[in-house]
Amino acid sequence: MPSNDGVRAVARSFRVLIIGGSYGGLAAALNLSDLARGRVCRFNSNPDAKPPSYKIPLQITVVDERDGYFHLIGSPKSLACEKFAAESWTRFKDIPALKSPDFSFIQGTVSKVDSASKIAHILDSETQQNRTEKYDYLIAASGLRRIFPVAPQSVRREDFLEETKKHVENVRNASQGIVVVGGGAVGIEMAAELKILYPEQKITLIHSRSRLLSSEELPDEFAERALTILREENVEVILGKRVVDTTAVDSGKERVWRLTLADGQQLTTGLVLSAISQPVPTSTYLDPEALNEEGLIKIHPSLQFSGNIPNAEHHFAVGDLAAWSGIKRCGGAMHMGQYAANNVHQHMLAERTGEKPTYMNLTPFPNVIGLALGKKCATYNAAEGTKDGEDLMDVMFGKDMANSICWNYMRLSDPPQA
Ligand SMILES: Cc1cc2nc3c(=O)[nH]c(=O)nc-3n(C[C@H](O)[C@H](O)[C@H](O)COP(=O)(O)OP(=O)(O)OC[C@H]3O[C@@H](n4cnc5c(N)ncnc54)[C@H](O)[C@@H]3O)c2cc1C
Structure with a gap:
């Protein structure tokens, strides 16, 4: 049915669960929200790109162990500099682009995903209780686990600033x-x-x-x-x-x-x-059938799971956790996020309208x-x-280990679009 702006709306609301709210996860969330609102997505730089002809009501839930987005690339600097640390971790609730009814956040750890029933089991950090989250589509973007001092171990911004303070003291006091x-x-x-x-x-x-x-x-x-x-x-x-x-x-x-x-x-x-x-894949919440021998998620170029699990086509992986060529990079994670957003959106449209999905397919990443x-x-x-x-x-x-470059590329300061 056409809405006021001439864009038709799909009746049913979809639930999308994204595990990990960093480069890959946020890129997927924001681009998907753009498309669902009937707009050209924010990473699409083609001036002739046409917006989608349907709006799709959806609820995107991001689960992350951290209470915010941490600029991991800057970690060698932020752990050693309190000023930079304060700028490199922003709580999800303080990010303007995420202040939209499309998004909700759970701080917690995903412990298991049941792809047959499309249910994720989560240990909620606030309540320390296990909870479940039902979804229609899942995007795994939880990356690799890294230990200190490669990455901070805090999961709350406040604790991260304390962690940095201690590290800075140790660095300053190392007289030899x-x-x-x-x-x-x-x-x-x-x-x-x-x-x-x-x-x-x-x-x-x-x-x-x-x-x-x-x-x-x-x-x-x-x-x-x-x-x-x-x-x-x-x-x-x-x-x-x-x-x-x-x-x-x-x-x-x-x-x-x-x-x-x-x-x-x-x-x-x-x-x-x-x-x-060595960083360790965080994929332990998935059926081993979904993983390769290194614990990375096997994917098709569409980013859909390629392992033999139920409902594989409703499961996507982006970023470091996806088994793909090339040196793992945040640019690659964000690029995959855009592709996953497009392909989830296409899959939703196809389910609702019968239109043939047009997937964006990844090409091999060279070593850069x-x-x-x-x-x-x-x-x-x-x-x-x-x-x-x-x-x-x-x-x-830039001047801040690419913090502003990534922030601006994802347009995290932009208020949500209508
Ligand atoms: C020190 C350092 C420097 C780097 N420098 C560069 C660089 O200069 N250029 C570049 O392109 N790349 C660089 N990289 C690589 C880049 O940081 C990664 O490729 C990028 O972070 C991958 O993004 P991602 O979204 O896949 O995962 P991540 O950024 O790792 O994010 C994963 C998120 O998932 C959350 N999470 C993990 N497990 C769970 C769970 N079970 N439940 C809920 N949430 C979970 C984490 O808290 C985290 O927020 C660097 C990496 C490091 C460590």
């Missing part, structure tokens, strides 16, 4: 310098950010392999450029030596750490930060990376190869 163990992307960014924030502090990065970024499929040239920039910025880098022992030593007033490397070399430091742990290295940024993609520079840092990360 700081050692970061692990020269993957996270360890490199951590070491570089600490040096920029605390230029007087001695920062050492230790990596067990002879090349930084040894487990990423990136060319040697890129790894070498990252090494050169780190050294230019006065981060000491030790390559090819595994840390085999870390012992606490009481040196009068303060506790320090003695590290022993595989070749017997010893060094003393005030603080050891580990960036070597942008590394924030203090003042400079280094980037790699197959077309342009390795590049670096301070101007590139501005383009890729």
